[in-house]
Amino acid sequence: TSANVxxxxxxxxxxxxxxxxxxxxxxxxxxxxxxxxxxxQKVVDFHQPDELKTLLDLEIRDAPExxxxxxxxxxxxxxxSVRTSHPRFFNQLFSGQNSxxxxxxxxxxxxxTSQYTFEVAPVFTIMxxxxxxxxxxxxxxxxxxxxxxxxxxxSNLYAxxxxxxxxxPDIKKTGLFGLPRLVVFTSKQSxxxxxxxxxxxxxxxxxxxxxxxxxxxxxxxxxxxxQILRVKxxxxxxxxxxxxxxxxxxxxxxxxxxxxNVCEKxxxxxxxxxxxxxxxxxxxxxxxxxxxxxxxxxxxTWNPHxxxxxxxxxxxxxxxxxxxxxxxxxxxxxxxxxxDKFYDVSYDTGDKSMQCGRKVDVFKLWLMxxxxxxxxxxxxxxxxxxxxxxxxxxxxxxEGFKLVLDEPECSNVCFWYIPPSLRGKxxxxxxxxxxxxxxxxxxxxxxxxxxxxxxxxxLGNKPNFxxxxxxxxxxxEEDLDFLVDEIERLGEDL
Amino acid sequence: TSANVxxxxxxxxxxxxxxxxxxxxxxxxxxxxxxxxxxxQKVVDFHQPDELKTLLDLEIRDAPExxxxxxxxxxxxxxxSVRTSHPRFFNQLFSGQNSxxxxxxxxxxxxxTSQYTFEVAPVFTIMxxxxxxxxxxxxxxxxxxxxxxxxxxxSNLYAxxxxxxxxxPDIKKTGLFGLPRLVVFTSKQSxxxxxxxxxxxxxxxxxxxxxxxxxxxxxxxxxxxxQILRVKxxxxxxxxxxxxxxxxxxxxxxxxxxxxNVCEKxxxxxxxxxxxxxxxxxxxxxxxxxxxxxxxxxxxTWNPHxxxxxxxxxxxxxxxxxxxxxxxxxxxxxxxxxxDKFYDVSYDTGDKSMQCGRKVDVFKLWLMxxxxxxxxxxxxxxxxxxxxxxxxxxxxxxEGFKLVLDEPECSNVCFWYIPPSLRGKxxxxxxxxxxxxxxxxxxxxxxxxxxxxxxxxxLGNKPNFxxxxxxxxxxxEEDLDFLVDEIERLGEDL
Ligand SMILES: Cc1ncc(COP(=O)(O)O)c(C=O)c1O
Ligand SMILES: Cc1ncc(COP(=O)(O)O)c(C=O)c1O
Numbered sequence: 001t002s003a004n005v006x007x008x009x010x011x012x013x014x015x016x017x018x019x020x021x022x023x024x025x026x027x028x029x030x031x032x033x034x035x036x037x038x039x040x041q042k043v044v045d046f047h048q049p050d051e052l053k054t055l056l057d058l059e060i061r062d063a064p065e066x067x068x069x070x071x072x073x074x075x076x077x078x079x080x081s082v083r084t085s086h087p088r089f090f091n092q093l094f095s096g097q098n099s100x101x102x103x104x105x106x107x108x109x110x111x112x113t114s115q116y117t118f119e120v121a122p123v124f125t126i127m128x129x130x131x132x133x134x135x136x137x138x139x140x141x142x143x144x145x146x147x148x149x150x151x152x153x154x155s156n157l158y159a160x161x162x163x164x165x166x167x168x169p170d171i172k173k174t175g176l177f178g179l180p181r182l183v184v185f186t187s188k189q190s191x192x193x194x195x196x197x198x199x200x201x202x203x204x205x206x207x208x209x210x211x212x213x214x215x216x217x218x219x220x221x222x223x224x225x226x227q228i229l230r231v232k233x234x235x236x237x238x239x240x241x242x243x244x245x246x247x248x249x250x251x252x253x254x255x256x257x258x259x260x261n262v263c264e265k266x267x268x269x270x271x272x273x274x275x276x277x278x279x280x281x282x283x284x285x286x287x288x289x290x291x292x293x294x295x296x297x298x299x300x301t302w303n304p305h306x307x308x309x310x311x312x313x314x315x316x317x318x319x320x321x322x323x324x325x326x327x328x329x330x331x332x333x334x335x336x337x338x339x340d341k342f343y344d345v346s347y348d349t350g351d352k353s354m355q356c357g358r359k360v361d362v363f364k365l366w367l368m369x370x371x372x373x374x375x376x377x378x379x380x381x382x383x384x385x386x387x388x389x390x391x392x393x394x395x396x397x398x399e400g401f402k403l404v405l406d407e408p409e410c411s412n413v414c415f416w417y418i419p420p421s422l423r424g425k426x427x428x429x430x431x432x433x434x435x436x437x438x439x440x441x442x443x444x445x446x447x448x449x450x451x452x453x454x455x456x457x458x459l460g461n462k463p464n465f466x467x468x469x470x471x472x473x474x475x476x477e478e479d480l481d482f483l484v485d486e487i488e489r490l491g492e493d494l
Numbered sequence: 495t496s497a498n499v500x501x502x503x504x505x506x507x508x509x510x511x512x513x514x515x516x517x518x519x520x521x522x523x524x525x526x527x528x529x530x531x532x533x534x535q536k537v538v539d540f541h542q543p544d545e546l547k548t549l550l551d552l553e554i555r556d557a558p559e560x561x562x563x564x565x566x567x568x569x570x571x572x573x574x575s576v577r578t579s580h581p582r583f584f585n586q587l588f589s590g591q592n593s594x595x596x597x598x599x600x601x602x603x604x605x606x607t608s609q610y611t612f613e614v615a616p617v618f619t620i621m622x623x624x625x626x627x628x629x630x631x632x633x634x635x636x637x638x639x640x641x642x643x644x645x646x647x648x649s650n651l652y653a654x655x656x657x658x659x660x661x662x663p664d665i666k667k668t669g670l671f672g673l674p675r676l677v678v679f680t681s682k683q684s685x686x687x688x689x690x691x692x693x694x695x696x697x698x699x700x701x702x703x704x705x706x707x708x709x710x711x712x713x714x715x716x717x718x719x720x721q722i723l724r725v726k727x728x729x730x731x732x733x734x735x736x737x738x739x740x741x742x743x744x745x746x747x748x749x750x751x752x753x754x755n756v757c758e759k760x761x762x763x764x765x766x767x768x769x770x771x772x773x774x775x776x777x778x779x780x781x782x783x784x785x786x787x788x789x790x791x792x793x794x795t796w797n798p799h800x801x802x803x804x805x806x807x808x809x810x811x812x813x814x815x816x817x818x819x820x821x822x823x824x825x826x827x828x829x830x831x832x833x834d835k836f837y838d839v840s841y842d843t844g845d846k847s848m849q850c851g852r853k854v855d856v857f858k859l860w861l862m863x864x865x866x867x868x869x870x871x872x873x874x875x876x877x878x879x880x881x882x883x884x885x886x887x888x889x890x891x892x893e894g895f896k897l898v899l900d901e902p903e904c905s906n907v908c909f910w911y912i913p914p915s916l917r918g919k920x921x922x923x924x925x926x927x928x929x930x931x932x933x934x935x936x937x938x939x940x941x942x943x944x945x946x947x948x949x950x951x952x953l954g955n956k957p958n959f960x961x962x963x964x965x966x967x968x969x970x971e972e973d974l975d976f977l978v979d980e981i982e983r984l985g986e987d988l
Contacts, residue, residue: 010581012531017593018523024597025519029512032604037506044616049841052616058624060860064867070594073864074601077857081605082614087504091614094606094851099511100564102603103518107568109599110526111575112591112805119941120576120585122538122546130552150644150807153850161694175698176670192825196848199823200655202696204669249829305851311606313644313853329693331686335743335951335961340931342938347543354690356647357588357799359807363571366554370567373558437834444836447613457829467829 020067027071031078036085037097042450043086045079052080087472087479088452093248093276093306096472100371101311104364115148115358116336116350118343125347128362131369135302136318138281140295145325146318147352148361152275153193155301155317158354160184160197160240162319163269163298165328167239172328176202181236184208185227187219187254189247191273207236216405217252219243225262240269245291245300246277246307249459249467251410253277257293264296272300275315277410279307279471282374283381290409307384307411307471308377310365325352380473384411391468391480398484404465413468417442417487419494436463442491451486514561521565525572530579531591536944537580539573546574581966581973582946587742587770587800590966594865595805598858609642609852610830610844612837619841622856625863629796630812632775634789639819640812641846642855646769647687649795649811652848654678654691654734656813657763657792659822661733666822670696675730678702679721681713681748683741685767701730710899711746713737719756734763739785739794740771743953743961745904747771751787758790766794769809771904773801773965776868777875784903801878801905801965802871804859819846874967878905885962885974892978894986898959907962911936911981913988930957936985945980 035041047055056076065073083089085097118125132146149155164171164182176182182203186194188210195205209231212223228238241263243254256272263270272294274281280290281302294300299319304310319325330351337348350358369377388411395401395415400423404414419438425431439456446452456466468483529535541549550570559567577583579591612619626640643649658665658676670676676697680688682704689699703725706717722732735757737748750766757764766788768775772795774784788794793813798804813819824845831842844852863871882905889895889909894917898908913932919925933950940946950960962977 010533012533013523013528021523021527021593021597024600028601028604029507029515032601033515034507036604039504039506047616048837049612049616049620053620056617056620058621058860060624060628060863060868062868064870065864070597070861070865073861074597077601077617078605080617082607082616084605084607084614092608094608097604097606099515103515103564103568105603106518106522106600107526107571109596109603109805110522110530110591111572111578112588113576113578114586114588114806118543120578120947122541122543122576123550123571123574126543126547126550127552130554134554150648150853151849151851153848154644157694157848171696171698172693173698173700175675175692175701176696177673177675177698177701179671181669181671191850192827193850196823196825198669199666200651200695200848202665202670204665204667204671206667207669207671311603312608312851329690331690333686334953335949338934338951340934340958342934342941343542354647354651354694355645356685356687357586357645357806359644366552367564367567369554370559371564374554374556376558440832440834440836447836453614455829457832459828464834 016067020070023067023071024074027074027078031075033085033097036083037087039087041083041086043089043453044082044447044450046447046450047080055080082453087475088482090468090470090483091453091455093469094312094471096309096474098309098368100368101309101364104367105311108360108363113360115360116348116356118347119341121360124360124362125349127366128349131362131366132316132318135316139300139318141318141320143322144318144320145322146316147325149315149317150313150359152273152301152303152315153196155275155315156193156242156271156273157197157200158317159271159299159301160201160203162324162328163240163271164201166269166321166324169327181207183231183236183238184240184242185211185224185238186242187211187213187244189213189217189250189252190242190244191248191275194242194273213252217247217250219254219259221255221258221262224259228262228266238266238268240271242271242273243297245272245274245294246280246410248276249412249457250405250414251277251408251412253290253409256291256297260293260296269299270297272297275301275303276306278302279381280385280410282377283385284378285382286385304365309472310368313359314361314365329354383473384470387470387475387477387480388413390477394480394484400488401484404462411470414465415468416465417491419491421494432463438491438494439464439466441494442487445490446486449490452483454483510561514564517561517565518568521568521572525569527579527591530577531581533581535577535580537583537947538576538941538944540941540944541574549574576947581969582976584962584964584977585947585949587963588806588965590803590968592803592862594862595803595858598861599805602854602857607854609854610842610850612841613835615854618854618856619843621860622843625856625860626810626812629810633794633812635812635814637816638812638814639816640810641819643809643811644807644853646767646795646797646809647690649769649809650687650736650765650767651691651694652811653765653793653795654695654697655848656818656822657734657765658695660763660815660818663821675701677725677730677732678734678736679705679718679732680736681705681707681738683707683711683744683746684736684738685742685769688736688767707746711741711744713748713753715749715752715756718753722756722760732760732762734765736765736767737791739766739768739788740774740904742770743906743951744899744908745771745902745906747784747903750785750791754787754790763793764791766791769795769797770800772796773875774879774904776871777879778872779876780879798859802859803966804862807853808855808859823848877967878964881964881969881971881974882907884971888974888978894982895978898956905964908959909962910959911985913985915988926957932985932988933958933960935988936981939984940980943984946977948977
């Protein structure tokens with residue numbers, strides 16, 4: 001592949017730069033990966049913001065710094081960062097560290113291109129088509145379209161935007177002025193990104209109707225229908241229903257078949273926010289009971305950077321409809337999407353996007369998928385859901401622990417730890433207030449001791465409880481045993 | 495930092511996985527970096543989409559693939575990808591490959607966290623504050639706020655959204671229904687992301703007024719003011735003016751002082767889209783003549799992934815106003831932004847964003863900046879603008895080449911190549927049509943020969959011309975000589 005050019009041969013990678021990159025790789029391998037996954041290391045070496053500022057040398061100066069200094073900065077950055085790859089990091093809806101995804105990420109960064117045209121991203125354009133097609137097959141869409149977005153919130157925003165465009169294509173040109181109120185429906189337990197998107201889109205958060213949920217956190221479809229009728233009676237225009245497949249806190253799956261019936265009846269766009277719980281579509285064992293009917297939706301958000309471990313950022317927005325993404329977003333910029341190119345310009349997919357430059361998010365997912373095969377992901381998803389059962393049983397049986405939901409559906413296990421001082425005092429007036437303070441206090445001690453990380457939050461009128469979530473199939477029963485013991489250790493004197 | 499945990503010590507990085515990662519690093523170093531920067535290699539080994547599909551093994555199968563197979567896939571991916579790090583890649587508004595930025599990118603991917611809370615991104619939260627503060631200082635804002643966004647288009651969308659919120663905070667809740675038409679002003683030469691954002695926001699592309707430009711591509715402020723008055727007379731509401739500092743095709747800088755006067759007079763939000771040409775703010779030599787008055791704007795988009803070589807994606811949205819980002823976007827999710835944490839929760843900056851999970855884009859920029867120092871960036875920016883002068887003079891003097899603009903302001907050099915068969919035929923009826931076909935044909939041959947990559951496009955009624963852009967300070971005069979010679983070689987028989 002020599003280009004046979006004239007001109008002096010410059011050294012493309014000078015020795016000292018090569019040495020620097022090799023030293024960087026050592027830091028990544030030893031500090032970032034080996035120590036990052038090492039269970040005997042702390043998950044975080046916590047310092048208060050003001051103290052951390054003094055521990056790091058963040059100031060940028062006039063003069064350059066040398067390689068030694070830069071390596072030191074990299075080591076410090078690792079040292080004071082949270083180890084999200086630690087086996088006992090359960091704090092967010094992502095965790096673990098997959099070597100194949102990571103390899104894909106490094107190479108993506110090295111190749112540094114933008115996903116807008118076949119011209120500058122030939123491999124990744126075709127690869128994105130293959131992977132999105134595969135994901136649509138798994139959902140159960142025939143045909144359709146899709147795009148990788150910078151996160152699930154943006155994917156949800158796409159859903160609202162294309163649904164609105166389909167409802168009335170003129171809105172692209174004329175905006176919402178003079179139109180009747182458009183109204184969006186989503187459950188009380190759904191992710192806040194729906195509201196954020198509605199406000200960005202000029203629809204407004206007041207026009208997001210929060211549908212009631214049952215005690216398990218699932219949307220009540222009779223309430224959905226009642227709200228739709230109410231909104232119509234007010235003269236406003238329902239156009240979009242968001243269902244959640246795996247809610248953020250409780251891990252509930254909305255009843256998709258029932259919602260699909262309502263959407264069909266009223267002619268509404270049905271979107272499924274499976275950002276978190278979408279992985280279950282790859283579990284032979286758990287799929288049917290969780291997402292039956294998902295193929296009846298118009299669109300779906302599915303984040304492989306969450307349960308599938310693909311690394312930030314990797315979020316697919318998939319839809320059943322063809323051409324809609326293109327028509328809704330195209331601006332036909334002539335400097336980028338020239339029509340007189342010498343290849344089939346339908347491979348230039350960038351005008352489907354509301355972005356211009358778009359990071360390549362597909363390669364890491366593709367490489368990991370190649371490495372695991374479909375089988376690997378089937379096993380992983382089964383494993384995650386199986387381990388959830390283990391923890392549920394464990395927490396049920398343990399004194400001082402109380403589940404928020406007896407039968408969680410996703411890998412969220414929400415529970416209270418009730419310290420001995422509060423046991424049997426459920427009827428006292430300040431019980432809830434006191435219990436509310438337990439989780440934050442345990443969390444503080446947890447962070448300071450650095451042994452694990454798990455989140456907590458209140459919900460409605462429920463006092464603060466822990467949300468143990470896991471998204472990595474490598475979590476062991478031992479890790480889950482440790483979790484319970486450690487919470488007890490940290491909180492028993494409270 | 496040992497956590498002193500009980501439990502068996504698992505091997506955090508098994509030997510075969512370590513070997514795989516080492517092999518990956520070799521591919522990255524040799525194929526991705528050394529060959530990627532090697533001037534004697536092709537910029538692209540082009541194949542038509544259908545052929546490329548047969549050269550790659552993209553299908554994902556049931557069974558896993560072994561390490562050898564995966565390494566082969568990585569090599570193939572590099573082989574058929576465009577080398578954006580090649581010294582003669584001039585096709586987009588990004589190029590080059592900076593080893594420090596790259597090192598930062600790899601480590602960012604390895605640490606895989608999300609920029610929403612201090613809790614999971616302690617170092618990066620503080621680092622983002624430092625870098626955004628520094629960037630605001632360079633712009634000339636005192637105080638203010640900012641956020642890294644997934645690209646300049648999204649940064650421009652933020653600008654419109656916060657400006658609209660400031661104009662009428664109720665829109666967040668009630669949407670645009672029943673309001674008078676809101677109108678946005680931007681120049682005819684501005685980037686299409688303003689229109690895309692206006693349609694996403696429910697404002698509509700018809701409510702984006704395209705202000706006329708002079709022959710150099712700069713916004714004509716008298717036309718801006720005339721349009722503002724016209725719109726007001728129609729009963730609509732002007733609220734936002736976008737200026738461009740470095741237009742996409744011609745590289746024009748809008749007259750910021752003049753626009754600032756108009757915005758002040760009419761009480762409009764002034765945004766500067768410096769996604770492309772923002773780097774000039776770091777050039778002691780060229781700054782004043784390009785962006786005088788930039789500090790009078792309300793907000794700015796500035797993409798270090800373009801002229802500053804930080805790698806996709808790195809785009810800062812900066813604004814002069816405090817609290818606005820937060821108020822405009824906050825949803826106060828209790829599961830993420832708990833207020834009863836044990837550290838100062840003003841460090842949890844995620845609710846300023848319209849995203850939830852947010853990739854860390856700051857570290858690569860910070861590390862590169864540390865490596866170069868302020869001095870390094872000053873020199874780089876001077877170098878880029880100096881080399882532009884070199885190319886301009888060269889093209890001016892060369893037979894068969896004709897500049898679109900005699901004195902380009904940014905590092906865009908736009909020109910026609912006129913093959914011998916067309917010279918002196920400017921007055922013939924089909925001259926323009928014939929000239930229009932020259933650049934696409936040369937481009938085709940260029941891609942197939944793989945010696946370099948440069949873009950072309952038409953503009954208004956101007957036939958296709960080349961846009962030579964560069965964003966890397968390592969481009970040499972020799973590279974620019976080559977460019978001109980090569981276009982001639984590829985096109986002289988046309
Ligand atoms: C002037 C201008 N603004 C905004 C953008 C959009 O930036 P991004 O590609 O990061 O979305 C571009 C991209 O070329 C541009 O040239
Ligand atoms: C159900 C659900 N939807 C959407 C999102 C948003 O995804 P992202 O963080 O990628 O924007 C989340 C994030 O936690 C989520 O839990």
